[in-house]
Amino acid sequence: MVKETSISDKDLNSLTDLAKRIKEKYGVILWFAEIFGKRWSYLAGEKDISEYVWERIQINDKLGILVNDWGNVSEEIKKEILDLIRENIREMKG
Amino acid sequence: MDKILDYNIDYPKIIREEEIVRYLDKGCDFINDEEIWEKLKKNACSSTSRIREILEKALHIETLEPDEVACLLNVEDEDLWDEIFDTAGKIKKKVYDNRIVTFAPLYCSSYCINNCLYCAFRRENLLIKRRKLSLEEIKRETEVLAGEIGHKRLIVVFGEHPQANIDYIVETIRTIYEVKVRTKNGYGSIRRVNVNAPPMSIEDLKRLKEVGIGTFQVFQETYHHDTYRKVHPQNTVKSNYLWRLYCMHRAIEAGIDDVGIGVLFGLYNWKFEVMGLVYHARELEKRFGIGPHTVSFPRLEPAFNTPFVQETRYKVSDTDFKKLIAVIRVSIPYTGMIITAREPKEIRREMIKVGCTQTDASTRIGIGAYSDRYNEQEAERQQFLLGDTRSLDEVVRDFAQMGYITSFCTAGYRCGRTGKCIMELLKSGKEAKFCKLNAILTFREWLDDFASEETKREGEKIIAQEMEEVRRQIPSIYPKLLEYYERIKNGERDLYF
Numbered sequence: 001m002v003k004e005t006s007i008s009d010k011d012l013n014s015l016t017d018l019a020k021r022i023k024e025k026y027g028v029i030l031w032f033a034e035i036f037g038k039r040w041s042y043l044a045g046e047k048d049i050s051e052y053v054w055e056r057i058q059i060n061d062k063l064g065i066l067v068n069d070w071g072n073v074s075e076e077i078k079k080e081i082l083d084l085i086r087e088n089i090r091e092m093k094g
Numbered sequence: 095m096d097k098i099l100d101y102n103i104d105y106p107k108i109i110r111e112e113e114i115v116r117y118l119d120k121g122c123d124f125i126n127d128e129e130i131w132e133k134l135k136k137n138a139c140s141s142t143s144r145i146r147e148i149l150e151k152a153l154h155i156e157t158l159e160p161d162e163v164a165c166l167l168n169v170e171d172e173d174l175w176d177e178i179f180d181t182a183g184k185i186k187k188k189v190y191d192n193r194i195v196t197f198a199p200l201y202c203s204s205y206c207i208n209n210c211l212y213c214a215f216r217r218e219n220l221l222i223k224r225r226k227l228s229l230e231e232i233k234r235e236t237e238v239l240a241g242e243i244g245h246k247r248l249i250v251v252f253g254e255h256p257q258a259n260i261d262y263i264v265e266t267i268r269t270i271y272e273v274k275v276r277t278k279n280g281y282g283s284i285r286r287v288n289v290n291a292p293p294m295s296i297e298d299l300k301r302l303k304e305v306g307i308g309t310f311q312v313f314q315e316t317y318h319h320d321t322y323r324k325v326h327p328q329n330t331v332k333s334n335y336l337w338r339l340y341c342m343h344r345a346i347e348a349g350i351d352d353v354g355i356g357v358l359f360g361l362y363n364w365k366f367e368v369m370g371l372v373y374h375a376r377e378l379e380k381r382f383g384i385g386p387h388t389v390s391f392p393r394l395e396p397a398f399n400t401p402f403v404q405e406t407r408y409k410v411s412d413t414d415f416k417k418l419i420a421v422i423r424v425s426i427p428y429t430g431m432i433i434t435a436r437e438p439k440e441i442r443r444e445m446i447k448v449g450c451t452q453t454d455a456s457t458r459i460g461i462g463a464y465s466d467r468y469n470e471q472e473a474e475r476q477q478f479l480l481g482d483t484r485s486l487d488e489v490v491r492d493f494a495q496m497g498y499i500t501s502f503c504t505a506g507y508r509c510g511r512t513g514k515c516i517m518e519l520l521k522s523g524k525e526a527k528f529c530k531l532n533a534i535l536t537f538r539e540w541l542d543d544f545a546s547e548e549t550k551r552e553g554e555k556i557i558a559q560e561m562e563e564v565r566r567q568i569p570s571i572y573p574k575l576l577e578y579y580e581r582i583k584n585g586e587r588d589l590y591f
Contacts, residue, residue, distance in 0.1 A: 033510035036303055036306045037306025038508055039303075039306040040507070040508055040512075041507075042511065042512045042513055042515035042516075052527055052568065053571070054591065066510045
């Protein structure tokens with residue numbers, strides 16, 4: 001039995017997979033959250049954090065990401081990661 | 095009869111049997127009274143080495159087994175109790191660092207369809223003055239709480255009544271979040287609204303989630319089935335033990351991943367109730383991988399025209415109260431633990447040391463009491479009488495003198511550190527670092543906007559101490575902490591890790 005989110009299990013698995021791929025390819029640790037007003041509820045992503053500074057980025061009105069560690073990535077790579085995330089989320093909504 | 099007190103309630107619409115039955119295990123709930131008593135009897139005499147083994151396990155932030163909890167509850171040696179108290183304090187420090195989070199309760203409605211024998215708000219208590227706050231009044235209360243006292247976290251409290259339905263609760267929360275008040279050097283607002291309300295359906299709980307609730311809190315009152323029946327008369331919604339017991343299952347299933355459980359100590363045997371709390375925590379962990387965000391342990395207090403409180407034979411002494419708090423801390427090491435202003439200041443000071451992590455101050459529990467500005471308690475407006483009516487300023491100063499920093503942190507639930515995620519961070523000790531950092535920042539805000547000169551003097555000492563600990567323990571984050579700290583001193587607000 002799992003807690004309900006407004007996205008499907010299939011999409012949740014996609015987000016988990018995406019966070020993992022981003023960490024493997026870019027060394028960036030982030031996680032996905034579902035947004036309800038002030039509340040950003042954890043959805044998926046790497047829980048083994050290494051930093052204490054977060055960057056919160058809202059992707060759409062319901063989903064956001066929290067980047068725990070950008071590492072030494074350039075602004076260009078950051079943009080590449082964000083574009084990848086947005087594209088994956090668009091695909092999730094069909 | 096006044097329409098608002100009409101008790102012709104359609105119970106089937108409130109209690110949804112399918113939202114109970116789906117969680118039962120072969121038709122049974124997870125509290126087996128006989129099993130609990132068997133474990134308490136079986137584990138009556140544990141050796142010192144056994145107790146120390148259990149304490150060592152707890153120090154690794156692992157939830158204890160019921161047999162282990164029973165061992166602790168049955169300890170009689172006072173020296174061993176000192177070891178338990180010491181372990182409880184160590185666990186709290188490891189998981190939550192040196193901070194005490196503060197909040198205020200906001201009672202919104204005293205109308206109730208239930209008739210609980212121990213409660214001044216029970217429907218047959220015709221002497222109580224009933225009131226339900228309008229949204230405008232909620233706003234005024236919040237302006238005082240956020241703009242004059244300096245709270246950032248509230249728990250809104252509702253009796254069970256159609257007039258305080260989910261629509262009202264949702265609008266209350268929305269109204270509170272919209273309040274922003276100019277203060278001395280910045281602005282005040284409420285950043286987290288927790289809810290203490292009746293058990294709800296999954297459909298209603300989803301609405302709470304969508305409005306941005308913090309923690310959803312419902313106390314079982316007593317886990318003992320027979321006692322529950324006796325104190326909750328049969329012609330009431332609250333008489334349904336299972337509807338209440340499984341409300342956190344429904345909450346988590348609805349997507350609310352921060353839930354708070356509790357017991358009203360004094361209704362039944364305190365050792366049994368501690369076991370009940372642990373069984374509840376373990377059940378949630380087993381089903382959802384998420385234990386309770388908080389555990390509360392109010393004791394029965396005098397209540398207007400409520401003789402039950404004087405008559406109960408299960409009142410918990412101060413000595414036993416300290417023991418039960420320490421055992422809860424050791425048994426569910428990751429959970430937040432709330433001690434409230436029900437308790438007098440001497441008791442709160444003592445219990446903080448054995449694992450409590452949250453408390454309230456400047457508390458007024460009469461409906462509309464914050465903006466009505468009355469200083470004496472009015473028993474006929476309140477659910478019970480408070481033991482400690484000190485201001486937040488006094489309590490903060492007291493804590494600082496004891497060596498604790500008061501925190502107004504609301505960062506976790508705004509950064510995805512909720513549910514399973516925050517549980518893992520708490521258990522690993524990583525969340526304690528966030529606790530420390532955010533305590534410093536939010537305390538700085540409060541000192542600058544609200545503290546008296548006397549409290550500010552004590553507060554500066556504790557902040558300096560905490561900053562030095564960050565510099566030594568997490569040097570990599572110290573520059574960032576300094577940056578945020580200076581920005582707050584310059585008037586920025588709501589910076590957090």
